[in-house]
Amino acid sequence: xxxxxxxxxxxxxEAMITAGCRFFAGYPMTPFTEVLEHMARRLPQVGGVCMxxxxxxxxxxxxxxxxxxxTPAATGSTGxxxxxxxxxxxxITLARVPLVVLNMARAQGDYFQATRGGGHxxxxxxxxxxxxxxxxxxxxxxxxxxxxEWRNPVLVFGDYYLAHTMGSVDLRRAEFGPLPPVDxxxxxxxxxxxxxxxxxxxxxxxxxxxxxxxxxxxxRTCAEATARMAAQVKPLAExxxxxxxxxxxxxxxxxxxxVRAAVRALRDDGLPVGYVRPITLFPFPSAAVAEACxxxxxxxxxxxxxxxxxxxxxxxxxxxxxxxxxGGLSLDSSGFGIAPDLDVRVIRQRLERVLxxxxx
Amino acid sequence: xxxxxxxxxxxAPPTEPARLVRDFTPELIDVGTHHLCPGCGEPVAMRxxxxxxxxLGVVQRTIGVFGIGCYTxxxxxLDVEVLQALHGRxxxxxxxxxxxKPDAFVFTVQGDGDMVNEGLQEVIHTAARGENVTCxxxxxxxxGETGGHMTATTVIGQRTKNSLEGRNAADHGHPILxxxxxxxxxxxxxxxxxxxxxxxxxxxxxQMVTAAFTAQLAxxxxxxxxxxxxxxxxxxxxxxxxxxxxxxxxxxVHRIGVLKDLSRE
Numbered sequence: 001x002x003x004x005x006x007x008x009x010x011x012x013x014e015a016m017i018t019a020g021c022r023f024f025a026g027y028p029m030t031p032f033t034e035v036l037e038h039m040a041r042r043l044p045q046v047g048g049v050c051m052x053x054x055x056x057x058x059x060x061x062x063x064x065x066x067x068x069x070x071t072p073a074a075t076g077s078t079g080x081x082x083x084x085x086x087x088x089x090x091x092i093t094l095a096r097v098p099l100v101v102l103n104m105a106r107a108q109g110d111y112f113q114a115t116r117g118g119g120h121x122x123x124x125x126x127x128x129x130x131x132x133x134x135x136x137x138x139x140x141x142x143x144x145x146x147x148x149e150w151r152n153p154v155l156v157f158g159d160y161y162l163a164h165t166m167g168s169v170d171l172r173r174a175e176f177g178p179l180p181p182v183d184x185x186x187x188x189x190x191x192x193x194x195x196x197x198x199x200x201x202x203x204x205x206x207x208x209x210x211x212x213x214x215x216x217x218x219x220r221t222c223a224e225a226t227a228r229m230a231a232q233v234k235p236l237a238e239x240x241x242x243x244x245x246x247x248x249x250x251x252x253x254x255x256x257x258x259v260r261a262a263v264r265a266l267r268d269d270g271l272p273v274g275y276v277r278p279i280t281l282f283p284f285p286s287a288a289v290a291e292a293c294x295x296x297x298x299x300x301x302x303x304x305x306x307x308x309x310x311x312x313x314x315x316x317x318x319x320x321x322x323x324x325x326x327g328g329l330s331l332d333s334s335g336f337g338i339a340p341d342l343d344v345r346v347i348r349q350r351l352e353r354v355l356x357x358x359x360x
Numbered sequence: 361x362x363x364x365x366x367x368x369x370x371x372a373p374p375t376e377p378a379r380l381v382r383d384f385t386p387e388l389i390d391v392g393t394h395h396l397c398p399g400c401g402e403p404v405a406m407r408x409x410x411x412x413x414x415x416l417g418v419v420q421r422t423i424g425v426f427g428i429g430c431y432t433x434x435x436x437x438l439d440v441e442v443l444q445a446l447h448g449r450x451x452x453x454x455x456x457x458x459x460x461k462p463d464a465f466v467f468t469v470q471g472d473g474d475m476v477n478e479g480l481q482e483v484i485h486t487a488a489r490g491e492n493v494t495c496x497x498x499x500x501x502x503x504g505e506t507g508g509h510m511t512a513t514t515v516i517g518q519r520t521k522n523s524l525e526g527r528n529a530a531d532h533g534h535p536i537l538x539x540x541x542x543x544x545x546x547x548x549x550x551x552x553x554x555x556x557x558x559x560x561x562x563x564x565x566x567q568m569v570t571a572a573f574t575a576q577l578a579x580x581x582x583x584x585x586x587x588x589x590x591x592x593x594x595x596x597x598x599x600x601x602x603x604x605x606x607x608x609x610x611x612x613v614h615r616i617g618v619l620k621d622l623s624r625e
Contacts, residue, residue: 023460049459054485058452061445061482065425065456068443091446186457188421188464191440198436200444206436208390213436
C-alpha cells in the first residue's frame with residue numbers, strides 16, 4: 001500500500017507518471033493549472049519532459065509530436081482550452097496517434113465537447129469520468145492503456161472538485177495486460193530503407209507503394225477502427241439500490257457521488273430509488289443504463305449543465321420510461337464549477353419530486 | 361510590378377503541357393514525378409533539403425515535419441520519416457519530437473501561408489526557446505494551393521486573387537519579413553534567406569540549408585532558412601518569366617542573405 005494525502009491534481013499527475021507518461025505539455029488555466037505544476041516538477045525527475053507551451057494550440061501540437069515517437073504523452077486544460085485544441089484533436093485521431101487528454105472542467109458543460117468532439121470530421125474519443133480521486137488514479141492509468149491499445153486519444157473528464165480536493169489516495173500501479181507493439185512510431189531509423197515511416201492524418205500510404213494519399217480510403221479505414229474501438233472497449237458503470245427501484249437516478253463524475261449519497265439517504269427512509277453512474281461516457285454504458293432502468297416508473301438525470309448526457313440516457317432507455325432532468329447549471333460567481341446545488345439535500349428533494357410524480 | 365507584364369489566365373489548362381526537361385530526382389525522393397505546376401520552385405527547394413540530409417549522413421535519424429500546402433505533395437514521397445502536421449502547427453510538433461527524441465534530426469517544411477499566416481506564433485516561440493530544430497519556409501508570397509491568394513509575405517504591388525489590383529498597404533497592410541524578425545531572437549543560431557530562381561541562388565540556398573542543419577547537429581539552437589520559390593500559377597505570369605519576377609519583386613523586399621550565424625560570431 002502506498003497511501004498518501006494528496007491534492008487531486010497531484011494524484012492525477014502521479015498516476016500519469018506511474019502509467020508511463022514521459023511527456024506533458026500544457027498552458028495554465030483554472031482548475032487544470034496544478035496538474036501542469038506537478039508535471040513540470042515531477043517529469044524531469046523521472047527522465048521525462050514537461051513543456052510550458054505558449055498556448056493550448058502549441059501544447060497539443062507538442063504532445064502530438066512526442067506521441068508520434070511512441071512516447072506516452074498527455075496534455076490537458078479546461079473545456080475552454082480544449083476548445084482551442086479541437087482541430088488538432090480531430091487530426092491526431094485521424095493520424096491514429098495515442099494521446100491522453102485531461103479536461104479539468106468547469107462544471108459539466110463539456111459533456112458534448114467530450115463525447116461528440118468539437119472538431120471536424122468523423123472521429124470518436126474514449127471518455128473516462130472519475131467521480132473521485134481514487135477512481136481518477138485508476139482511470140488515468142487506464143486512459144494510457146486504452147490510448148496505446150486503440151491508437152486513439154482518450155479523454156479524462158474531471159472537474160474543480162477532483163482537481164482541488166485533498167484526500168488519502170492509494171497510488172498503486174494498475175495492470176491492464178499486454179499492449180500491441182509500437183511498430184508505427186517514428187524515431188528516424190527507417191530512413192533510407194525504401195520504406196521510411198509516415199504518421200499522417202492524410203493516410204499511411206506513400207507514393208512509392210503506388211498508392212499515396214487517398215482520403216476516401218484513409219477515412220474509411222479510420223471509421224472501421226473507430227467502430228471496432230466503440231464495440232470492443234468495455235463500457236463501465238456503477239449501479240446501486242436497483243432492487244425494487246421505481247425511480248433510477250443517473251449522474252456522472254463528482255455529482256455521481258452526491259447522487260449516490262442522496263439515493264442512499266432515500267433508501268434509508270424506505271423510498272424505492274436506485275442509481276446508475278456512467279464511468280465511461282464513450283462508449284456510453286447504454287446496456288447498463290437500460291438494464292438499470294428496466295421496469296422503473298421514471299428516470300431522473302442529474303448533471304451540472306443544461307442537460308447533455310440526458311440525450312444518451314434517453315437513447316439507452318428508448319422510451320420505456322419517462323426521463324426527467326433534475327440537474328441544471330449551478331455555479332458560484334467564479335465560474336470555476338463550484339456548485340451551490342451540489343448538495344445531498346437538494347438532490348434528495350428533486351428525487352422526491354420525481355418519486356411523487358411517479359406515483360400512480 | 362503589373363505594368364508591361366502579361367497576366368496569364370489560370371482558369372484554363374496551359375496551351376503547352378508540362379514536359380520533363382531533365383530528371384534531377386535525388387535518392388531520398390521516392391517518386392520523381394510530382395503533381396506540382398510547371399515552373400514551381402518548391403521541388404527545387406525540397407531537393408536542396410534532401411540532398412543536404414544525405415550529404416550530412418543523417419538519413420537514419422531524420423524526422424521531417426510537414427505543414428499543409430502544395431509542398432505537402434512531398435510528405436508521402438520521401439525516404440526519410442515524416443510526421444504530417446496541421447496547417448500552421450509544424451514547429452510545435454517538431455518541438456515534441458525533438459524533446460522526446462533528442463538524437464533525432466528534425467526539420468519542418470512549411471509555406472508562407474502556413475508559417476507566417478496561420479501559425480506565426482509557433483515559429484517565433486520555437487525560435488525564442490532555442491529549440492534545436494530546423495525550420496524551412498518556402499516563401500512564394502501566395503497561397504499557391506488555393507490558386508494564388510494574398511499571404512502575410514505578399515509584397516506591395518503584387519497581384520493576387522484577393523488583391524486584384526496589387527497589394528496596397530492602405531487596404532492590406534505590409535508584408536512580414538519573417539527571417540528578419542526571427543534573426544532578432546536570442547534563441548536563433550542561424551537565420552538565412554535564399555531563393556531558387558537562378559542556378560547561383562540554388563547553390564547558395566543549398567549552402568544555407570546545409571549550414572542550418574549543421575547548426576542543429578552541433579546543438580546550437582534554432583535554425584531557419586526562408587527559401588523564395590517561384591509560383592507562376594499563383595502569380596499569373598508566364599512560367600519562363602517567373603524566376604525573373606521573383607528576383608525583381610519578392611527578392612527586392614525579402615532580401616537574400618545570411619542574417620545571423622552564431623558559428624561565425
